[in-house]
């Protein structure tokens with residue numbers, strides 16, 4: 065019993081730091097509509113800089129409590145200034161880009177910051193100083209609790225109160241709340257949105273960095289903190305209700321206590337519990353605990369300005385010529401190049417399947433790896449478990465993914481926008497945990513090894529042709545779907561749910577079917593991937609794979625059916641080429657992504673269109 | 689001359705919605721912008737406010753070119769905007785909604801305070817702590833006009849303020865708009881019919897499919913039923 069009280073208090077102490085991060089993320093999302101992937105990186109930076117100030121520079125030793133807290137605050141302020149700079153230099157240029165596109169920029173930033181942190185502070189874990197004056201413990205019910213934890217428990221409500229006063233009792237706060245509801249209207253009333261956004265971004269960043277800085281006496285600082293915290297922060301923001309600070313507080317307490325007790329009750333599935341709770345909350349309350357439906361629901365994906373046209377004779381000719389050209393590749397390429405090319409083809413299909421869900425269906429997924437991974441495991445289990453030939457595995461894989469997508473889709477189509485995206489992430493994490501824990505069947509962390517293609521396809525050239533045929537066919541199918549009645553229904557729901565339902569479309573059903581098809585196609589990609597690599601590990605279900613898919617689709621351009629293919633080829637090639645040059649490929653890749661986002665907010669295909677249009681214009685001008 | 693627009697064209701995506709409109713509103717004048725649903729009234733007003741990215745033409749407000757300026761700069765020059773779907777901030781109270789619209793006083797323009805506005809819109813006076821989302825459509829319409837006036841505009845663009853309101857509420861609103869006009873605030877009022885315009889406006893512009901098809905004194909429309917019936921809702 066006493067132990068449980070202490071456990072609860074420890075949970076509350078963690079909740080404070082989580083709340084700081086999540087409230088910052090929530091404020092930023094509420095006003096700017098940016099899903100800030102770099103938020104965890106700014107948290108991490110706050111922790112590192114605070115460590116340098118208080119520990120490496122010895123402020124905590126020389127100046128006692130003042131030095132420690134001064135260092136914590138100075139670190140948060142420095143990172144907040146960096147946040148403002150990021151907003152002014154990068155994000156401000158892309159607010160008019162399609163929604164979600166800024167996500168790509170923040171992802172690039174996250175890559176860069178992680179690599180820079182490793183460059184500056186090295187790869188080792190850093191142990192933080194103890195907080196002077198709070199390094200003892202208090203005894204509660206016969207159990208010891210660090211005094212610092214008590215201080216943190218007080219900090220959470222304190223910050224919540226401060227934020228409440230700021231948002232409700234100051235003119236700036238009223239503007240922030242107004243902009244959270246309708247930022248265009250705030251602008252039309254004479255408020256400089258750019259300034260408001262910079263302020264909010266700086267405040268949100270300050271909170272993230274403060275959350276990181278206050279953690280250093282409790283937890284070692286390391287460079288994987290960013291991804292760890294961003295996932296938890298997203299979960300909290302979504303459970304609490306996007307843009308709602310009080311909701312973030314409630315959810316932070318809930319999540320921290322779940323972490324504290326989940327480990328005791330279900331040591332093996334603590335993480336699953338977290339995502340299960342989120343899934344339940346979202347199904348019961350689609351806008352989070354304290355969130356409100358948006359007064360004017362916005363499409364998560366901007367309607368395409370240029371209408372899509374079915375592939376005409378020229379399109380087919382180009383597509384077939386491309387496939388034919390690719391089919392000649394084995395004549396000139398060696399085994400390594402062939403395996404890289406095969407992988408790129410697989411990821412092109414993976415991206416195309418995500419585009420079917422996002423670009424055609426308007427359903428943003430942060431967890432598309434779930435279906436890729438289910439496809440891989442479905443194939444591996446058939447091959448290794450039953451000794452079935454590859455042809456069977458290439459069916460069971462996609463079937464397992466279809467089944468998974470049928471379940472996930474059934475839940476997901478009840479939601480929309482970022483909430484839907486988070487539920488897909490939750491689903492992927494749950495599948496990941498199940499695979500990770502269910503060692504007897506999946507091999508857990510050790511994975512499943514030795515599933516090579518059947519002998520007839522073991523030659524890299526044959527496997528390449530097989531992949532080319534299957535992926536090419538599947539990609540053609542996604543195009544076909546986009547122009548089928550079902551594709552029109554999906555696109556109608558994407559552009560305006562209200563109008564689509566008004567003309568009698570069954571939105572939930574259309575979106576569910578689209579979701580399931582997209583999942584099945586991702587499963588085919590996953591099954592091929594498993595045979596290509598000869599093994600499957602839980603990584604294929606991980607967040608990085610989902611993020612890769614998202615980056616490929618956004619990079620290529622959501623507004624075009626060719627986009628995902630271009631994005632997949634560009635991103636995969638870049639990743640492979642840059643990582644063969646240098647260890648610091650995340651830094652370079654991140655910088656390239658950020659640069660690209662600024663130069664081409666409509667993706668690579670959009671850039672190509674604009675260049676082509678400028679070329680035509682130039683020629684016309686030259687002639688006259 | 690307060691607002692002077694020449695050859696205004698605007699695009700939504702690739703679709704050209706407005707074709708070389710010419711609009712002018714003198715200081716303190718009330719002009720009606722008439723046309724059926726889909727004629728391009730909302731597009732015209734939002735293009736003037738800087739809310740539409742793809743526009744062409746010139747627009748001078750008190751001599752300052754405003755086309756291409758961001759909306760907040762246009763608003764700060766004294767051009768107020770009341771959008772068609774009202775867009776009150778539903779989580780904010782009446783007082784907070786008014787606070788969002790607040791701008792410094794402007795020389796030569798009436799300076800509004802919440803107290804003065806509440807005498808103009810008496811039914812808001814009892815609701816100052818009510819959230820925008822908990823108000824009736826009529827109350828929301830009054831609030832959105834009051835909110836825009838908090839910016840002390842010299843000209844207000846009003847987009848179909850009577851849409852969906854009960855006749856009694858429309859009458860109240862007309863009273864308020866008249867008082868506002870009497871204070872010297874100009875009006876560019878978009879409507880599908882003549883009901884509100886008759887009480888406030890002297891001149892009318894009629895647009896159809898983005899083209900200006902008629903302009904002149906409001907009375908012309910009554911003496912010219914062919915144009916009136918072809919271009920306006922009954």
Ligand SMILES: Nc1ncnc2c1ncn2[C@@H]1O[C@H](COP(=O)(O)OP(=O)(O)O)[C@@H](O)[C@H]1O
Pocket residue numbers: 700701703705723724725726727728729730731732
């Ligand atoms: N966001 C938009 N995207 C594409 N077309 C639009 C958009 N908004 C309006 N339109 C089109 O522009 C035309 C004029 O619309 P609008 O200015 O709203 O007319 P009104 O306000 O007179 O009813 C209509 O044909 C409408 O379909």
Ligand SMILES: [Mg+2]
Pocket residue numbers: 726729730731772848
């Ligand atoms: Mg309109």
